[in-house]
Amino acid sequence: MKTSAHIFDEQQLSSRFSLFCEHFFSQLSGGESARVSLAAEQTHFLRMSRGAVRQNGTVEDAQVQVQFISQAGQVFELSLPFVGENSNALAHLAFGIVSKARTQVQGIPADPYVNRPAARSTSSVSHKGQLLNPNETVEAVLGRQQQGDDLVGIYAGGLTVSALADSAGMHHWFSSESFFVDYSLWLTNGRAVKSSYAGRTWEQDAYEQSVAQTRANLEILKKPQRVLKPGNYRVFLAPSATSELLNMLSWGALSEGALQRKDSPLCAVRAGEKSFSPKFSLKENFALGFAPRFSNDGELAPEVISLFENGKFVQALVSARTEKEFGVPSNGCGSERLRTPEMGTGTLAMSDACNALGTGLYLSDLHYLNWSDAIQGRVTGMTRYACVWVENGEPVCPIQDMRFDETLFRCFGSELAEVTRETEVIPETSTYVRRALGGARVPGILVNNFQFTL
Amino acid sequence: MEQLLKKVLSQLSIGSNQWVGLRYHREHARTREVRDAHPESNRGSESAGVMIEWLVDGQFGYAATPDLCEASLLRTAALAHGNAVSAARRALYRFDTSRRPPSQGIYSSKVSSPLAGLSDAEQFEVLVSLTKRMRTSEAVITATAWLQNVQVESCFVSSNGAHFEQDLSLVSVALEAVGQRNGVVQKRSNHGLSAYSYQGGAEFVLEKILAQQADKVAVQLHELLEAAECPNETTHLVLAPDQMMLQIHESIGHPLELDRILGDERNYAGSSFVKLEDFGRLQYGSELLNVTFDPGVEHEFASYAFDDCGHPAHREFLIEKGVLKRGLGSLESQARSGVLGVANQRASSWNRAPIDRMANINVEPGEKSFEQIISGIERGVFMESNKSWSIDDYRNKFQFGCEYARVIENGKLGRVLRNPNYRGVTSDFWKKLVAVGDPSTLGVFGTPYCGKGEPNQSIRVGHASPVCAFAGVEVFGGAQ
Missing domain, CATH: 3.30.2290.10 (PmbA/TldD superfamily)
Known part of the structure; x- marks a missing residue:
């Protein structure tokens, strides 16, 4: 039986948030301004190892964050649990925070780049789902079909809420009932295939098909692995692996602030010294519905932000702070990091990936990427999971994991041979502090002369 | 409360x-x-x-x-x-x-x-x-x-x-x-x-x-x-305590976590090259290597008296004279594995369940002064302060970058080098440990950001270490 699983009532939470904002903004006096954001969730976490339950629990959490800006431009931010039950409690909470904020900004310098609330805008998006009941989740995820599998991973499902309001009249609400199963199936030889099943409506058949497909992909990993020497290889990066490389663009590369401070690898692109392939296009696409357009910083992004078009660097991610400091118009990206990227497609059929690769490496996943020389756009990381040696278009055997050290300018530039015409959705599965919102839509890519070092 | x-x-x-x-x-x-x-x-x-x-x-x-x-x-x-x-x-x-x-x-x-x-x-x-x-x-x-x-x-x-x-x-x-x-x-x-x-x-x-x-x-x-770029060569590598911190963390701390070895982390942080049968036997590093779990060091970042399940915390040797003795495993992991562990079942906050974590993982001081270590090296590189870190999911093949380095020539520190990096394989690297600094070279550091677990948890850890020297390590500079 499928039922909605959340404990706290979204409507009630929404009313309490609005009431708190009303109390809070009414406390402000001339020249003061503020914004209030809310992050809440009710999540069931089922952690699995060796096809059994390692840990099983539920977490409810609601945290409100306020940003208080004094008349002089001094700023104080405070986040705290949002558990007040009634109007009096919420009024008391609001009064206490404003009083504290006024004390905390006394004597501190003004923030010259603070983004004051300025414009009214409202939105309300609620994605309803059909989720598993927590009592049924264990059997659904580790049901009879999966018995015997060495399945490792996590199911996370429930309601997540993100909201924002400010003293100029902005009021946005985004909620999503959703789930993901981020899992891998393992062989006794230590090799595995990684996969995920995510959405808003749990479909038992679809989940079991996902597991069955993952299980089928294990077959080739049963063969003895090949140990390759470091060097340059032609590689096909599956969407998950491509997504890992794209994530590096969030590490200070696509930040306009970093560009202005000469601390981004894309400085060389803007200066015309380096370039990307005409086959490479990238945008932030909030129309995918993975994440809200607003951010805690009080900024509202357009539905689509084109970043690279056919290799041409169109724009970076720009926050209101950066606009104030450097005069570059903001495109509503407070964190100046990718939240819902979509990479442009090419002409290669995914089913033809091995043929197009010919002889080389099919890389399903990459692991633990980091800059090895940030300003040069050079990244190091490891191959992981189902990475396979391909010969004359035929998958042959798994490889011993290898370390690569390669630049983004080559991967998405001079060495980018093909991009697939199909994409895959890579769900955001981060759960640090709370379940994150977001996700990516990414194709696979064929890259020549990919450099392995160890 | x-x-x-x-x-x-x-x-x-x-x-x-x-x-x-x-x-x-x-x-x-x-x-x-x-x-x-x-x-x-x-x-x-x-x-x-x-x-x-x-x-x-x-x-x-x-x-x-x-x-x-x-x-x-x-x-x-x-x-x-x-x-x-x-x-x-x-x-x-x-x-x-x-x-x-x-x-x-x-x-x-x-x-x-x-x-x-x-x-x-x-x-x-x-x-x-x-x-x-x-x-x-x-x-x-x-x-x-x-x-x-x-x-x-x-x-x-x-x-x-x-x-x-x-x-x-x-x-x-x-x-x-x-x-x-x-x-x-x-x-x-x-x-x-x-x-x-x-x-x-x-x-x-x-x-x-x-x-x-x-x-x-x-x-x-x-x-x-x-500065000049760090050269590409295989040479002596001397690491300051603020880089040893990262080296210990990634290539000793994580691989010794029993929940990784038991397989719980295979879908996220990864597994370990260490096997349960290695405890008490494996020559993890040279005989100069002594590593402790020590939650009692005053002012070190991850000191405590009890883990989050009530297990009293005490100093224990994880590696003694290079031999692997004990894992970083809680009472739960000890029951599952039959391997000796420590009090390390910790949670990042009230909303996360405790799992096996590092706390203070320290390399114990040796007997050489900094001058003695440097003077004993004909050619090498001395690196300080971590800038980049990456290691495979079995915690073997690593590549780390530092902020600052100096060349070592004829037993003396020489010119400054930029973009210093080095790479190696854990099971081989620690056997190349050829000198361990005395207490005068000790540095105590920590970080609020050690990530692990499903759901994810970021937790505080501490690492203390003397200056250490390794022989025959591949070092290199930035992109050309």
Whole structure:
């Protein structure tokens, strides 16, 4: 039986948030301004190892964050649990925070780049789902079909809420009932295939098909692995692996602030010294519905932000702070990091990936990427999971994991041979502090002369 | 809080062979950041809640809430019970109540001078002056000073009589400057990403000490802007304690976590090249290598008296004379593996269940002074302060980058090198350890950001180490 699983009532939470904002903004006096954001969730976490339950629990959490800006431009931010039950409690909470904020900004310098609330805008998006009941989740995820599998991973499902309001009249609400199963199936030889099943409506058949497909992909990993020497290889990066490389663009590369401070690898692109392939296009696409357009910083992004078009660097991610400091118009990206990227497609059929690769490496996943020389756009990381040696278009055997050290300018530039015409959705599965919102839509890519070092 | 938790506990119907624990965790953080003499962030955060664990038929179930009224906690307890019951049919392992000892006691960080003694304005003044000190020329593009002070309060009670309370006072300071000259861009910080992290108070934020660090950052940043690239060669590598911290963390700490070896982390952080049968036998490193789990080092970042399941924490040798002795495994992991462990079942907050974590993992000092180590090397590279880190999911093939290096030639430190990196394989690297510095070379560091677990948890760890030297390591510079 499928039922909605959340404990706290979204409507009630929404009313309490609005009431708190009303109390809070009414406390402000001339020249003061503020914004209030809310992050809440009710999540069931089922952690699995060796096809059994390692840990099983539920977490409810609601945290409100306020940003208080004094008349002089001094700023104080405070986040705290949002558990007040009634109007009096919420009024008391609001009064206490404003009083504290006024004390905390006394004597501190003004923030010259603070983004004051300025414009009214409202939105309300609620994605309803059909989720598993927590009592049924264990059997659904580790049901009879999966018995015997060495399945490792996590199911996370429930309601997540993100909201924002400010003293100029902005009021946005985004909620999503959703789930993901981020899992891998393992062989006794230590090799595995990684996969995920995510959405808003749990479909038992679809989940079991996902597991069955993952299980089928294990077959080739049963063969003895090949140990390759470091060097340059032609590689096909599956969407998950491509997504890992794209994530590096969030590490200070696509930040306009970093560009202005000469601390981004894309400085060389803007200066015309380096370039990307005409086959490479990238945008932030909030129309995918993975994440809200607003951010805690009080900024509202357009539905689509084109970043690279056919290799041409169109724009970076720009926050209101950066606009104030450097005069570059903001495109509503407070964190100046990718939240819902979509990479442009090419002409290669995914089913033809091995043929197009010919002889080389099919890389399903990459692991633990980091800059090895940030300003040069050079990244190091490891191959992981189902990475396979391909010969004359035929998958042959798994490889011993290898370390690569390669630049983004080559991967998405001079060495980018093909991009697939199909994409895959890579769900955001981060759960640090709370379940994150977001996700990516990414194709696979064929890259020549990919450099392995160890 | 103790009274509320005990009152809730007293109202629960706990069956025989069952166990219930309530863990309250409150964290109050203040973070201030200044960039180029202007405030970048002035933030406070408070998080508080209770996690309730219930053991039914050998399976722990949990539920957590920030709503600390009695009715909410009783409802949360019922959820924890339900989660245990629904999971018990498919339990990975059947635990008993011995995994949750009835410990009692208190622990508090030693604080010589509370940071609260400094007003907000005074703390901002210190940070503003530090960024000004680092901007010593036009070549310095930006300078940042970041200060975080965290107070953690926890209280644990259980149905078998545990009651302990722990209060932590934590301070982190990060100074960083970025410079550019003739197309070369470099960064220098005080010991790498948030490594200046301690239990304590204002004694770690003394303006005089931080001013010295800021001056050093500025001077060395200018040296880096004029420096040659680190050469590509296989040579002697000498690591300062603020890089040894990362080396220990990634290639000793994580591979020795028993939950990784047991397979729980294979879908996220990864597994380990270490096998259960390796404990007591494996020659992990050279005979000079001695590594301890030591939660009792005053002021080290991850000191405590009990882990988050009530296991009393004591100093233990993990590696002695290069031989692997003991794993980083909790009472749960010890039961599952049959391997000796430590008190390290820790949670990042009230809303995450405890798992095997590092705490303070330290390399014990040897007998050589810094001068003796350097003078014994004909050619090599001395590297400081981590900048980049990457290692495979079995914790073997690693590549690490540092902020600052100097060449070693004929037993002496020579010119400065920029973009120093090195790579190796863990099981081989520690056997190349040829010199361990004496206590005069010891550095104690920590980080608030060790990530692991599903759901994810970021936790504080500490690492102390002397200067260490390795023979025959592949070092290299940046991209050409």
